[in-house]
Amino acid sequence: MSKKKIISVVGARPNFMKVAPLHRAFQKYYDTIEHLIVHTGQHYDFSMSDAFFKDLEMPKPSYFLGVGSGTHAEQTAKIMVEFEKVCKELKPDLVLVVGDVNSTVACSLTAVKLGIKVAHIEAGLRSFDRSMPEEINRIVTDSICNYCFVTEQSGVKNLINEGFHKNGIFFVGNTMIDSLDYALQKAKNSQIGNSLNLTSKEYVLVTLHRPTNVDEPERLDEFLRIFKHLSRYRKIIFPVHPRTRKNLKYFSLEKKIDEIPGLILLEPLGYIDFLSLMLDADFIMTDSGGIQEETTYLKIPCLTLRTTTERPVTIELGTNILVQPEESYIIKVINDMINLPRKVGNVPELWDGIASFRIADKIANLLARN
DSSP states (O other): OOOEEEEEEEOSHHHHHHHHHHHHHHGGGTTTEEEEEEEOOSSOSGGGTHHHHHHTTOOOOSEEOOOOOOOHHHHHHHHHHHHHHHHHHHOOSEEEEETTSHHHHHHHHHHHHTTOEEEEETTTOOOOOTTSHHHHHHHHHHHHOSEEEESSHHHHHHHHHTTOOGGGEEEOOOHHHHHHHHHHHHHHHOOHHHHTTOOTTSEEEEOOOOHHHHSSHHHHHHHHHHHHHHTTTSEEEEEOOHHHHHHHHHTTOHHHHHTSTTEEEEOOOOHHHHHHHHHHOSEEEEOOSHHHHHHHHHTOOEEEOSSOOSOTHHHHTSSEEEOOSSHHHHHHHHHHHHHSOOOOOOOOTTOSSOHHHHHHHHHHHHHHHO
16 A cells, blocks of 8 residues: 655744654654655745754755745745645645645645645634734635644634534644754753853843834834833843844844843844743743743743734733733833733643644544545
């Protein structure tokens, strides 16, 4: 009997963390399943891509599409054209997509139109904010895929409310946590903190990349004022996303950065070093999706600088606090973090480091039936 063929699609850093443990889990089915990784090249420089493959011990992708940057339409279109060629050549039994980036929706559309079944990992998450491109990607992908693998109970509820057949919904836990758990010891051994002369719990780790936070000069300037306030109490470690760095220069804000004591700007980091900094941070400020989950698992306070979150369990159960991304709100919450007792969180159900094995087992059973 020939092996069943699965293509997992990756394109941006969060995808790598979700697919790496799945690749390891599929090795259990080596005799019956061939698992291939296709990298679309949506994130294409070393620090945003290759370093993560190395840190997560992922094999080199079987295909690299090299689509690069562009508008949402350009990027999605390029991915669809190139991925169609791969699907026609490989004729996979299943395409596995993760998360909510353009690669996810583009490859889902391509596969479905070719009659190939699609499974979505991290399905059902909703911010209910359609101004976010990621929300559109999530809704479209879930509406056309065959199987939905869900990280938290809100995802199950959302999919059922949208009419997805409950027999195709599987609550399995979070593969992002699988990667975190797998890398934890390496992160504890990282020397990044020593190289930056950091003391545990005496700094705040910051990430900012969403267009609503970094694409307007007034908003970016506002964040620099917030950092200046925070620097009175803690060092600030800020690995700067390429989009954010470009805008800081374009808006002529670099001089203001030099005026903030204790603000350390870094290039984007690999997974191990970033995780190491996360472990020793006093708290984290971010507009990322995945960091909300990682901090909840690690029980580290997290201020999410957004109006909505698609991961409500991180607030309801975890250490995450949703903060209106405006100066007065953020400064108030920072002051509370410095001076008041902090929120104590719990780890959500099935965030136990073995979600990928549950997914691999379920997919193996589904493919054996077809």
